Amino acid sequence: MDKNSLAGTVTPSEAPDEAEPESKRDQKAKPLTACLAGVPNAGKTALMNALTGGSFHTANYPGVTVTISRGRTRAEFGPEMTLIDLPGVHSARAASPEEELSCQVLEGRHPSIHPDAIIAVVDSTQLERHLKFASFTARRGKPLVLALTMMDMLARSGQSISANKLAEALGVPVVCVDGRTGWGAEEVISTLRREIEKPVTEDSALARIPDEPVAAYREIRHLLDLSGAIKKSRPLVVAADSMTERIDRIVLNRYLGFPIFFTILVALFASIFWAAQPFMDFVEWGFAQTGALALRLLPEGALSRFIAEGLIGGVGSVAVFFPQIIILFFLMTLLEDSGYLARGAALVDRPLSRLGLHGRSFVPMLSGFACAIPAVLAARTIPQRRERLLTIWIIPLMSCSARLPVYALLLAALLPGKAGRAGLVLAGIYISSLLVGALTAGLIGRFVLRKQSSSMLAMEMPLYRKPLIKPTLRITWSRSAAYLKKAGMPIVLISAFLWLLSNFGPGARQPVSESGARPALVTASDLDHSFAAGIGQTIEPALKPMGVDWRVGVGLISAFAAREVFVSTMAIVFHVADDGENQQAGLLENIRSATFAGTSQRVFTTSSILGLIVFFFFSLQCLSTVAVVKSETGSWKMAGLQLLFYTGLGYLLSSAVVQGLRLVGIE
Amino acid sequence: MSLVEALKNRRYRIERLEGPEEECRRLLDLGLTPGEETSVVQAVPFGDPLVVVVRGMRIALRRREASWIKIH
Secondary structure (H helix, E strand, C coil): CCCCCCCCCCCCCCCCCCCCCCCCCCCCCCCEEEEEEECCCCCHHHHHHHHHCCCEEEEECCCCCCEEEEEECCHHHCCCEEEEECCCCCCCCCCCHHHHHHHHHHCCCCCCCCCCEEEEEEEHHHHHHHHHHHHHHHCCCCCEEEEEECHHHHHHHCEEECHHHHHHHHCCCEEECECCCCECHHHHHHHHHHHHHCCCCCCCCCCCCCCCHHHHHHHHHHHHHHHCCEEECCCHHHCCCHHHHHHHHHHCCCCCHHHHHHHHHHHHHHHHHHHHHHHHHHHHHHHHHHHHHHHHHCCCCHHHHHHHHHHHHHHHHHHCCHHHHHHHHHHHHHHHHHCHHHHHHHHHHHHHHHCCCCHHHHHHHHHCCCCHHHHHHHHHHCCCHHHHHHHHHHHHHCCCCCHHHHHHHHHHHHCCCCHHHHHHHHHHHHHHHHHHHHHHHHHHHHHCCCCCCCCCCCEECCCCCCCCHHHHHHHHHHHHHHHHHHHHHHHHHHHHHHHHHHHEECCCCCCCCCCCCCCEECCHHHHHHCHHHHHHHHCHHHHHHHCCCHHHHHHHHHCCCCCCHHHHHHHHHCCCCCCHHHHHHHHHHHHHHCECCCCCCECCCHHHHHHHHHHHHHCCCCHHHHHHHHHHHCCHHHHHHHHHHHHHHHHHHHHHHHHHHHHCCCC | CEHHHCCECCCEEEEEECCCHHHHHHHHHCCCCCCCEEEEEEECCCCCCEEEEECCEEEEECHHHHCCEEEC
């Protein structure tokens, strides 16, 4: 292929472009902004990586909460330019929130992103389809450069393209790039600068391609044929790359397809849980040490304990899941880049669409087993609103990893010394959460969110490619950081607030005092008289059907910060000395011997423990999830309904289990 | 006949699209336009969706969607 470019753009004024790049408008202070736009899998992210030297970050923009990467051009490429990587668009008739955002920006309808120029990223192996979208971007009347990617893959599908001839035919500058090696990146920028000086796109052949698809494709084919830019050794209908063909024959095979799919899922789970474990232990240890250090360094008092336990402990309860999230995002990005994710979606589309979901729902559902928050965010890629909402609706049922410590504690109390059986029950809980999720989706889909005929799959299956580690790591990091920003703050705030509730009470020895009484700091052992205890005691009658007392109630309330907080709260309310190693053993002992105040009746019995497991299985005890669902769906309605529905359901079913078991004589 | 009845790996030409307007428009946008050559290369384990090649692209289409595509 030839070292290319910007041919066809007859630029009469050969103004020295580096000298005065910002002559137009008052852009002396503000750097120019260019958007990368294209069909998904066009290679935008790799190009973004090459153009910015890897120093881009993701940011949330108002409107629909879609994360966009934003970065600056590398210093070697001359005066700084701001680059924005828009989400890929399948069709200019935007369907998913991501696509809608890209279209808003391109059509100038977005409140805060106003690009000065567009880099239309075009996959050379799927030229016709990508040019169709590029013509949509060209019609925006903004300076435009066409970046031709995947040139290395082109040979694999038996074609070659001349960028010069293509530029001539389309009337816009064309630059061949390889985002992976950075080849051609500088040329994209210098060409873009020249374009901003002297835009030619407005009446180019590319911009004159009609919007109507039949005519558009005819015109594109016509332009390409005339240009002689493409050399094909095979007709396009069989041109799909042979390696892709071979891999698909295996991974979509009638007999092997699902075994391979499940093997990949199991491997993914194994890495999320086992590979993350040492890192999680380390994070936990680190925060415990930091907390202890803070206690030692700061003057003793309420403030130092607030900082050590409320704040550092709160941050720690978020951070402990960070290793899992990073591994999840990393592996997901790898699978996505390799091209397998689309195959996975195609495989499960039929069973999922029977339930009213979509093939693409499987990624959010899978992520839900690590944490509901990235899962809700992942639902953005589902095009139909109904299917997206239904997916978000069942995500809280997926057994997230914050439930794991809770189940571990409850199962250890239920089946003392029978780790094997506890493990089996735990596996059962995980599988049931998937089945119950499917059932819920089916029921809600049938009776509440009625099926619309417009549900479609029609999904491109990208060519297989070897993912690049460095950009993958970068994307992983920026996604994880976005997660931390989104989920971290609420968890920290809520856990700090709950710490205050459980460490302050309306005056010592006076659980129910007049308002305005001096709040006195109470020590851990005085939690009994804290606000939290007050709330717990107030709701105790409501906890009766579940067969537990107010202390468990305090645990259930504190679990709204994050479910695993239940365990540490139990340790506090059941007065377990915090000496690390023995805490779990001490907690189990105290829990087993705990009785209702003034009686010899045990709190934790077979029935009440099972009831609690059922409660945690259903209940949406995670205010961060509620907040994310609110921001993703744009209203409190769904988030609030979900909170009430699942927590109510958990309460009812848990009470039913406890009372039912007691009826048949199981205490 | 429609794309659902197509024999595997045989080449056909799209004649027209017959189905709900909005959805057919999306298929057209994807490049499944009349006159274009296409073939079904694979069906996933449940027999649905089908993997279709058009314009050098592989596209997964549900049987329902493929049935709107009339071929000869």
